[in-house]
Amino acid sequence: MSHALIADLGGTNARFALVPIHQYVPQEVRVLPCKNYDGFFDAAADYVENCSISMDNIDAVVLAIAGPVNQPVIRFSNNSWHFTREEIQAYFGEGKAVSLLNDFDAVGHCLEILSPEDVVVIGDKTWVDLKAPAWVIGAGTGLGVSCVVPQDNGPNMILPGEGGHVDLSSCNELEDDILRFLRARHKRVSAERVLSGMGLENIYEALAFREGIEKRLTAPEIGEALKSGNDPIANAALEQFFVFLGRVIGDLVLSVESRGGVYIAGGIVPRYVNEILNSGFRDAMQEKGRMKEFVSPIPTFVVMSEYPGLMGCACYASYLVSKA
Template sequence: MSHALIADLGGTNARFALVPIHEYTPQEVRVFACKNYESFFDAAADYIEHCSVDMDNIDAIVLAIAGPVDLPIIRFSNNPWQFTRAEVQAYFGEDKALELLNDFDAVGHCLEVLKPEDLMVIGEHSEVDSKEAAWVVGAGTGLGVACVVPQDVGPNIVLSGEGGHVDLATCNEQEDDILRFLRTRHERVSAERVLSGMGLENIYEALASRSGIERRLTAPQIGDALKAGDDPIAEAALEQFFVFLGRVIGDLVLSVESRGGVYIAGGIVPRYINEIQKSGFRNAMQEKGRMKEFVSPIPTFVVLSEYPGLMGCACYASHLVSKA
């Protein structure tokens, strides 16, 4: 059986997996700490040595990379790995189909293969037009944003960019105070400054300061406080996080009418499904003045799949082999 070798390569961890061509559930997933390997090729060799499929039965390699993939040399911000496309091709063999994707492009490609059970509807609307554009948004270490344009033949077009770095807008006094607080630290406050792991910490610290308290918790500590239920600032910070997320997504929908839906991935939101359901997320998304009726019908979903990036790589690998 023909297989694809797929990998989601970040600054901290590298996730490798196998998948049969035209199947999309990652198999034999292994997560490596990048710091334990001098190069990508060392990590790949470790995975290949211990996986169940011989390289002769691997016809495609698709790598999702946390960073630009159209540069002559691909580098990683948090580890010393670097390589060129030609080096990757030579390592796996000239006969192998190869593609390098931005990590959030890979999440965009997973929309083609997600199942209903992989998604949680947020809000009242769930009807999508599969032929219309969609947004994928993900808050984790940073804030990823990509627009997906469906295609009748071949893989969907994923329009990547740096939408996580748009200016942060505020709509009430509390949000104004948060922005002012963050401006004392940053010349410019982007959406990522509040919609990321670091962003949740920033919101917490700003709200604590607003109450006359000097305190900053890490994102895991905020999570522990939320579980304990004994820290009202943590609860307020998470609520404000979801409101900011709604505001940013509403702005994206105004930019591109995404009747294909908005899909929220990343490491943070899937941990707090009950909280986002009860939050002001949808109201904030729809609070667009005269354009409320334009934004309100757009459905929003949380992606529950554990490995959406790997699923997107698997989907793209099938297109690669079919094209060959």
């Protein structure tokens, strides 16, 4: 049976898997910490040498990469790995169909195969136009964004970009204070500065400073504080995280009328589904002045699948082999 080797290469972890062509459930998934390897090829060799399928039975290789892929040298946004397309092709063999996708392009391809059980609706469930554009956004080590345009024939068209690095705006005095605090450190404050693991830490530190406390917790420590329920700053930080997420998503919807919905992936939000359901997320998304009625009908979903990037790679691999 023909297989694809698929990988979702992030800033913290590299997730490798195998999947039979025209199937979409990743098999033999291994999560390899990027810091344990000098580069991609060391991690790939570790996976290939220990998986059950020989390279002779692999017809396609699809890699999802946390960073821009339309560059002569592909570099990761949040780790030191780098390589060229030519190096990837030579490593796996000239006879293999190889494709490199931005990590959130891969999540965009998974929308073709998601089931209703794979998502949680946030806010009122509204009508989704499956032929209309959709946004995918997700906070983890960084902030990924992609715009998905469904096609009648062939894979979804994913519009490339680095939307996680747009400027962040504020809408009230509390947010003014957070941005002022972060500007003193970073000069320019992008959306990723608040919508990522590091971003949650930044929000916590800024809110603590506002209370006259010099304190910064790591994202896992904030998670533990949220579980214990004895740290009001942690609760306020998560709430503000969701509010900022709503503001950024509302801006995306104003940029492209995404009647296909907005899908929230990444490593953070799926951990806190109950919290986002009870947060000011939707209100912040819809607070667009005269354009509120334009934004309000757009449905939003949390993607709960464990490996949406790998699923998107598997979906794209099937198109890649069919085209070959």
